[in-house]
Amino acid sequence: MNSVNLYKNYRDDLENLVFGVHALGMKKTMIVFGGEGVKWVLATVGVGFFLGMILLGPTYDVTTRKRNPAMLSNQLPDCSNDFFREFIKKHHRYPNDIQWNANYTDFSPLSCHIRLQNIKQCLKRKQIQKIALYGASQVHRYGLQLAETFKRAGFDCKKTKEERRKPIHRIDRDYFAAGNKSLRSKMMIGSEYVCSGCSSYQIVCKSNDFNGDVVHIEFISTENVNTTTLILKNTTVPPTYEHFIFDVYLGKSFPDLNVFFLPMNHIKRHPVERFVREFPATLLPLVKRVKPPKAEFFFIPGTSEFEESRSAKSRDYKNKLWYGLLATDAIRKLNSVLFSFLESDIMNLNSKISSFLDLTEVTASLGHLCKDGSHFDNQWYYTFWKVFLNVYCHED
Known part of the structure; x- marks a missing residue:
């Protein structure tokens, strides 16, 4: 056309x-x-x-x-979850224009109106006391800007714990053992992280009004959907990091709101067929099995990358083809595959599993905010939460 x-x-x-x-x-x-x-x-x-x-x-x-x-x-x-659901039912996609x-x-x-919500009241109404964010270096930034969003909504937020990797590419077993000596003795370090700036952390946000409501935010570093960064020996839990996180680490205190930003900038380094094979066979059924009925889980698509913004440190990646596709095209393809796996769950009101706009399309015009080809200025991460929370908190 x-x-x-x-x-x-x-x-x-x-x-x-x-x-x-x-x-x-x-x-x-x-x-x-x-x-x-x-x-x-x-x-x-x-x-x-x-x-x-x-x-x-x-x-x-x-x-x-x-x-x-x-x-x-x-x-x-x-713009609300119900509106998105009806749009998907009709068009089989999110309203990405x-x-x-x-x-x-x-x-x-373009197809709906974002209506301003009271975030503090929303968290109280939905009984959100614990939020977990999953992903890689992008999500390290999303987490900090979520705390900033809460600060502007009337919370005092402080980082209370952070993973210490020794060396920097290996997981911190003490962080995830959380003082449990028996659990610590069963932990085995597997594959190393690719990301050096992805240490997990916890932030506590306390409302500054007389109610003193508290919301816990945790960023859990995750670089793919089926890895062996940390595994347990002599247990019935399958030997993957993701099973450890969801079966063991979060097993007794599963977060109320979970936002998994699929690290497509990492996942694209492997053939798309690997994601096609592993996501619906490993991560998705695992989440559906362990997630309590009331807990909400969002799988968020990846963002665009910008070849012209590649820093000197990442110049080897400039215009690099990932199995025949430039980075953004590879991520766009992965996002499309992700939606195809999630569509039926999104349409099921009882699943509490959802997604969001295709962020390759949303961020396609943000090259001026991208300094190294893949990561953005804080302005993007804060803006994402403004829009996401205004949609999430809308009462249909």
């Missing part, structure tokens, strides 16, 4: 869409159409109409040249 035909298809909607910016005055904004790896960008000029909101804001209000802004905004459904605001501090799907 050429750009002329694409414009004709979207013309009626585009004539009415101008989205808010953070300061009054003329701003150049972008409407980006993603999906299937193709992006069409139309630049428009509009008048911004509201100042940035303080708490987890701003959210998007859509204005029009012809009608009252509130009227048009109300015509868009709210998204719009960024002018300074890339907020984004929203």
Whole structure:
């Protein structure tokens, strides 16, 4: 489809869409159409109409040249888990066509309206006391920015524990034994980590109001879906790190909210067939077996990489093909495979297993925030949580 035909298809909607910016005055904004790896960008000029909101804001209000802004905004459904579920039922994909605001501090799907939520009330309502984040170096950053998000929502957050790797690429058995000498004696170090900046950690966030609610955040370093970083000897637990984490380490105190950022930047280093074979046979059934019925589990797709941003340290990876594909294309393919495995669970209200927007599409225009080809400035990680939590906390 050429750009002329694409414009004709979207013309009626585009004539009415101008989205808010953070300061009054003329701003150049972008409407980006993603999906299937193709992006069409139309630049428009509009008048911004509201100042940035303080708490987890701003959210998007859509204005029009012809009608009252509130009227048009109300015509868009709210972005929520139920909306996503219905969208997937109809289109068999997430609504990955998204719009960024002018300074890339907020984004929203084009098909729904992100409504601002009270995060503190949400955590209390959903009885979230423990959150676990899984992944590699990206998630090290996501975790810190989740704590920053909670701080802005009215919590005091402090890091209370961190994994000490000796040497740096080997797992810290004392961290995961947590004082259990019997368990520590059964631990065996297996394969080394690839990531040097992925040490697990714990953060405690305490509400600064009179209720004093406490939320525990833990980042658990995970570089793939079926590894032997740490295994147990003389036990009935299968000899993989993932079985240790979910069967043993989290077995007696499973987190209420789990967000597993699939480390596609690591997984892409192996043939796609390996992920196709291992994810549905190892990690997914393991999570479904050990997860308590009320615990929620999100598998999050990988983000884009940027060849032009490769640092000197990573120059060997610049324009490198991973089994015939550049990094972002390889990650996009893995994200598509991930969704195919999760779709039936997402549609099942009782599974409590879900996913999110394809982050290759969401981050495709963030090259200016990427300094080394794969990792972003904190602005992205904080923005992700703003959007994710506003959707997650929406009461349908």
